[in-house]
Amino acid sequence: MDLIVFYIFVNNINNVDYISMHKKYLFIPFIILILHLKSGTQDNSIFLTHTEISDTNSRKLNFGFESTSFVKNNEYFDHLDGWTGIGFFIKPQLIYQPTKTTEIQAGYFLKKYSGLNKFSSAIPLFRIRQKLGKNWEMILGHLYGNLEHNLSEPVYQFDRYYTDNVEYGMQFLFKNRYIKNDLWANWEKFIFSNDPYREEFVTGNAFNAKIDISGKLTVNFPLHFTWTHAGGQIYEHKPLRENIMSLYNTMAGISFKYTNISSPEEQNFNRMYLKNVSLEYNYNKYKAGANPPPGDEFHQPYSNGFGSYIRCNIDFNALKTMIGYWGSETFIAPRGEEIFLSAFGYDNKIIVPKVELINFKIAYDRRISEDINLSFRTDLYYNLQLKSLFYSYGFYFVYNDIFPIRRISIHFL
Numbered sequence: 001m002d003l004i005v006f007y008i009f010v011n012n013i014n015n016v017d018y019i020s021m022h023k024k025y026l027f028i029p030f031i032i033l034i035l036h037l038k039s040g041t042q043d044n045s046i047f048l049t050h051t052e053i054s055d056t057n058s059r060k061l062n063f064g065f066e067s068t069s070f071v072k073n074n075e076y077f078d079h080l081d082g083w084t085g086i087g088f089f090i091k092p093q094l095i096y097q098p099t100k101t102t103e104i105q106a107g108y109f110l111k112k113y114s115g116l117n118k119f120s121s122a123i124p125l126f127r128i129r130q131k132l133g134k135n136w137e138m139i140l141g142h143l144y145g146n147l148e149h150n151l152s153e154p155v156y157q158f159d160r161y162y163t164d165n166v167e168y169g170m171q172f173l174f175k176n177r178y179i180k181n182d183l184w185a186n187w188e189k190f191i192f193s194n195d196p197y198r199e200e201f202v203t204g205n206a207f208n209a210k211i212d213i214s215g216k217l218t219v220n221f222p223l224h225f226t227w228t229h230a231g232g233q234i235y236e237h238k239p240l241r242e243n244i245m246s247l248y249n250t251m252a253g254i255s256f257k258y259t260n261i262s263s264p265e266e267q268n269f270n271r272m273y274l275k276n277v278s279l280e281y282n283y284n285k286y287k288a289g290a291n292p293p294p295g296d297e298f299h300q301p302y303s304n305g306f307g308s309y310i311r312c313n314i315d316f317n318a319l320k321t322m323i324g325y326w327g328s329e330t331f332i333a334p335r336g337e338e339i340f341l342s343a344f345g346y347d348n349k350i351i352v353p354k355v356e357l358i359n360f361k362i363a364y365d366r367r368i369s370e371d372i373n374l375s376f377r378t379d380l381y382y383n384l385q386l387k388s389l390f391y392s393y394g395f396y397f398v399y400n401d402i403f404p405i406r407r408i409s410i411h412f413l
Helices: 002-014 021-034
Strands: 060-075 083-096 102-113 121-132 136-142 168-175 179-189 199-212 217-231 245-259 276-290 304-316 319-329 354-367 372-383 388-407
Touching: 083 121, 217 276
Parallel strands: none
Antiparallel strands: 060 083, 060 388, 083 102, 102 121, 121 136, 136 168, 168 179, 179 199, 199 217, 217 245, 245 276, 276 304, 304 319, 319 354, 354 372, 372 388
16 A cells, blocks of 8 residues: 555656656655655675684685575566576685685686576686775775675666676775775776777775664665776777766765664574664766767767665565665666666667656565575566566575685795
């Protein structure tokens, strides 16, 4: 019933001529409050693998095994292409910690889709982690990327978790009681002199500040930035300034989170109880700092755009729900979920200047053990312009574990 009221209100706003696109979005947070918080970024913690470097692992050699088996079906229509991804990926790695503050990892990433007789991806993995003081950590090589960046869906598509999982480059992580920051550069395409293609990379910074109002209520201030670049001075066409692409996506927001402090018997991961309720408003801005001319593969049909995203989550521990509203004009994010974007597809040939969506998500995460998790998720998107429903559902089996091999003593001269 709440979703119907929400839809009727948004449609009525569309009929009021004197309310501009920007002003209309300012009403939405108040409407969601009226919906009594019946439903932030959906919890993806079961997919995350970053842990703190432990002092107790010094001189130890461990074997790490990360894997996800997935079934994801996107039933999209009209201007969107639906598709089904079914398969698995694994990351076997050797992990050695020569000192209390340094960790080295080496392994392989292998991905296979069901119905194919060979691996679709086989990528060597190498990562060096170095603690820089109490709160800082530096990563070189294989990054803690994709969902670890905690970017919102319009900027980062969830499916990239399995379609494009590995990121390489440099990363700096900071974390204390109030602030969490992720600064990274993901170098996606390296070039040598006279290569026939341009270098490509994404640089980003995800800043999140938290203020504790009381034992149960916190206020969060996310500020995210990504820069997507394609260019280089040494590829064979030696491009002029107008052939370079530089796209900027920024997001600023505020969220309120109420956490229900559970009793000891409610700590069971699979127990159903009200865990937290959150309300979040994000304003997204897109700008093309450099845009190649029409006909170029990196040309963008719009140079500026914006989007507002209002989300409300209610988590019953293992069961998580979210209702949200997205409204945008000429918004582009190269790695975002296409249903939110104004231009996408090959050479950005699919153009949708204005996008308005109501979306509803349900996720059920069940813990089998400390290292094994099952997740079932379904997403519904209703496009207000097209009056069309899009949906997807997915099932994930996640197994991440570390096995001790032995303690190694290495003496340096």
